[in-house]
Amino acid sequence: MTRILTAHLRDVGESYGEHLVAASGFGMRMIAAGALCVLHGVFPFLCQQTASETVRRLHDEMVVKRRRAYQEDWVI
Template sequence: MILKTFTQHPADVGETYGEHLVHASGFGFRMIWAGLACVLHGVFPFLFIKTGSKQIAHLHDRMVANRTKLPDGWSYII
């Protein structure tokens, strides 16, 4: 039962636990990087002018492309 809680969602999107860990971590680290770039841009407006918006667009494109793997497209349990 406990194992299923770790493997159900990855299986729903066609990934193993390890694959899901890598993809989700990649998203998370990219969001952290983009957030730091946005903070630095706020302090120094001449730095990272398009970095935040480019990262958001990139992550959105990846997420939309992978969303079709889900049965109904929005099967998220938070």
Template structure:
């Protein structure tokens, strides 16, 4: 079995190793903060009433919507 590459996955998503590390760390912190808000909300339902869903929406938009938009833009540039 081959050893995992530190650059294979980042390259597959169009990032350098450093860019991918920064993005993954940002996502990790956002998920951690959103998770903590959900646990507080579970105990005190009048707090953080929209934080969990807002965090999920933000993460989805940054990961999926922006990637699709960037891929379409790249495709338009190649076709021009």
């Protein structure tokens, strides 16, 4: 069980606490963006780019930065 829990944390280079904060932050921003998408559905003139901007920012934080960090680990 410990191996399952720690494998992902090791892969992303975070402690449990760091991962909890990061994942919770991502989740809360996704929930907020989803709520704003619903608001946009009802009132199309509101929040016209909120979801796409949120997705771009989250992608940059989650994938691009992590990929850079992974590549830096392999630089000699």
